[in-house]
Amino acid sequence: xxxxxxxxxxxxxxxxxxxxxxxxxxxxxxxxxxxxxxxxxxxxxxxxxxxxxxxxxxxxxxxxxxxxxxxxxxxxxxxxxxxxxxxxxxxxxxxxxxxxxxxxxxxxxxxxxxxxxxxxxxxxxxxxxxxxxxxxxxxxxxxxxxxxxxxxxxxxxxxxxxxxxxxxxxxxxxxxxxxxxxxxxxxxxxxxxxxxxxxxxxxxxxxxxxxxxxxxxxxxxxxxxxxxxxxxxxxxxxxxxxxxxxxxxxxxxxxxxxxxxxxxxxxxxxxxxxxxxxxxxxxxxxxxxxxxxxxxxxxxxxxxxxxxxxxxxxxxxxxxxxxxxxxxxxxxxxxxxxxxxxxxxxxxxx
Amino acid sequence: xxxxxxxxxxxxxxxxxxxxxxxxxxxxxxxxxxxxxxxxxxxxxxxxxxxxxxxxxxxxxxxxxxxxxxxxxxxxxxxxxxxxxxxxxxxxxxxxxxxxxxxxxxxxxxxxxxxxxxxxxxxxxxxxxxxxxxxxxxxxxxxxxxxxxxxxxxxxxxxxxxxxxxxxxxxxxxxxxxxxxxxxxxxxxxxxxxxxxxxxxxxxxxxxxxxxxxxxxxxxxxxxxxxxxxxxxxxxxxxxxxxxxxxxxxxxxxxxxxxxxxxxxxxxxxxxx
Numbered sequence: 001x002x003x004x005x006x007x008x009x010x011x012x013x014x015x016x017x018x019x020x021x022x023x024x025x026x027x028x029x030x031x032x033x034x035x036x037x038x039x040x041x042x043x044x045x046x047x048x049x050x051x052x053x054x055x056x057x058x059x060x061x062x063x064x065x066x067x068x069x070x071x072x073x074x075x076x077x078x079x080x081x082x083x084x085x086x087x088x089x090x091x092x093x094x095x096x097x098x099x100x101x102x103x104x105x106x107x108x109x110x111x112x113x114x115x116x117x118x119x120x121x122x123x124x125x126x127x128x129x130x131x132x133x134x135x136x137x138x139x140x141x142x143x144x145x146x147x148x149x150x151x152x153x154x155x156x157x158x159x160x161x162x163x164x165x166x167x168x169x170x171x172x173x174x175x176x177x178x179x180x181x182x183x184x185x186x187x188x189x190x191x192x193x194x195x196x197x198x199x200x201x202x203x204x205x206x207x208x209x210x211x212x213x214x215x216x217x218x219x220x221x222x223x224x225x226x227x228x229x230x231x232x233x234x235x236x237x238x239x240x241x242x243x244x245x246x247x248x249x250x251x252x253x254x255x256x257x258x259x260x261x262x263x264x265x266x267x268x269x270x271x272x273x274x275x276x277x278x279x280x281x282x283x284x285x286x287x288x289x290x291x292x293x294x295x296x297x298x299x300x301x302x303x304x305x306x307x308x309x310x311x312x313x314x315x316x317x318x319x320x321x322x323x324x325x326x327x328x329x330x331x332x333x334x335x336x337x338x339x340x341x342x343x344x345x346x347x348x349x350x
Numbered sequence: 351x352x353x354x355x356x357x358x359x360x361x362x363x364x365x366x367x368x369x370x371x372x373x374x375x376x377x378x379x380x381x382x383x384x385x386x387x388x389x390x391x392x393x394x395x396x397x398x399x400x401x402x403x404x405x406x407x408x409x410x411x412x413x414x415x416x417x418x419x420x421x422x423x424x425x426x427x428x429x430x431x432x433x434x435x436x437x438x439x440x441x442x443x444x445x446x447x448x449x450x451x452x453x454x455x456x457x458x459x460x461x462x463x464x465x466x467x468x469x470x471x472x473x474x475x476x477x478x479x480x481x482x483x484x485x486x487x488x489x490x491x492x493x494x495x496x497x498x499x500x501x502x503x504x505x506x507x508x509x510x511x512x513x514x515x516x517x518x519x520x521x522x523x524x525x526x527x528x529x530x531x532x533x534x535x536x537x538x539x540x541x542x543x544x545x546x547x548x549x550x551x552x553x554x555x556x557x558x559x560x561x562x563x564x565x566x567x568x569x570x571x572x573x574x575x576x577x578x579x580x581x582x583x584x585x586x587x588x589x590x591x592x593x594x595x596x597x598x599x600x601x602x603x604x605x606x607x608x609x610x611x612x613x614x615x616x617x618x619x620x621x622x623x
Binding site: 051052053073074078079080082083084086088089090099100103104147151 | 543
């Protein structure tokens, strides 16, 4: 039996909106699970159902062997870090951390010990007497995490906690969250719409779309082996290129080129997906790209151009390669690293 | 230059306003320090006289009323009790009403709120007969509770607290819930401290409101024991200088409470978080 079990969990709001459809998944003890998806896909709702902040319409949730559907949020022993941190503005940092412990009737000495430990771990010991309004964004973020850690809950829930930080701080805090989670070893669920955050943090990743889990797996599995067009397009940056095509007797025809020996028995209209980083330049390649725009990132160049009817086709090459606007490139797909999706439903067919 | 001129100009207007308001008060104060005969023969005085102590002590200890049961000192006590009672009760009831309206899953909470708000259109003076009859049924005529209770529910204060609560992010409640705060704890540990400045502002507001009551205390009390200062202003017998002295003294409590608490008062009315 898994640490956290979701079984056919469904959320229907009173106005009839179905936010989460019969979602089932297991999260193991100590695992870092990330829910990723576009905004409004139901990932936050799912998290809030685990926290107990939303009622569960159907299905059940088991935490550590206990059915928690009807358990009050305060008795679930879960801690949550909110997007805007939700620090208590009238309490200083110490009391922010101590409040949850006080309510659980823990003795003063123990509270002090735990708060000081957590503060040390998060390097906020100097700020314990300050009010949240006197802290910077990164410090507030730490306090919010401290408030979760100090209670040593069964599970940490993070609801897009990094989206209010600037880019540099976000990367730094991402790293710290990951380190912290490995150090403390508490099962964590992290909700984000940022696929880079998702890829870097997750032990396992759930890609959610329209209230359904599209794919569940390790970040690398999902990157290498997306099951649907949605997942393929969502994971990976820059985004995968999608080309329209036709698959017939294992031969794929698309935008002026053909691929033979496709490992699929599917016949009919398809979408061909190629990641920008899975191509390289050759003399007589499959794809002929006329370059419209070059984005130089330093380490890499992102080349955007046109192939037959498809605009903004992206190709990624090392930053050392100098490519001019207007030039023509000939590209090959490396190691047959392409994906074929059924055009009608977006499912992977190769 | 324009800014300099306009700020000086607005100061000038304010100064004129202050003079217009202060001069009558000063006239009464200056006159209250003279003997009655000077006022009667020479009219209001602009400069201070030498009977300050004499006139004021006489007023404080003078036994007034038909039955000589009341002194000014007792009236101040009555007014203080009434004003504080009204302020306390209305702040507490408004805080709690707003809490229920905003945070409980009350059906038609908005409608209920507006119904409460409409009571502003029906001041005590309009419903004075039924109110009196309720108080009399409850045997509260001629008592402090009778003075306090009918005016200690404030729709305005409820409005202020409700609007304030609505600005508090939901995450705060959710976070508190996860931290084990129940309904009562959330109110005591979060809403009350967060609305501290507004509580003080509303307290002052309602204190002055309670202190200024005239018609209701006259109706609900027949015993001189319960006379308040504002009633006393009308009922007080004695010479003109004593009346003046009493008028001046009657102004002190509300002014004092505003001066002491003005920092919070301004913060509360002009909302900072």
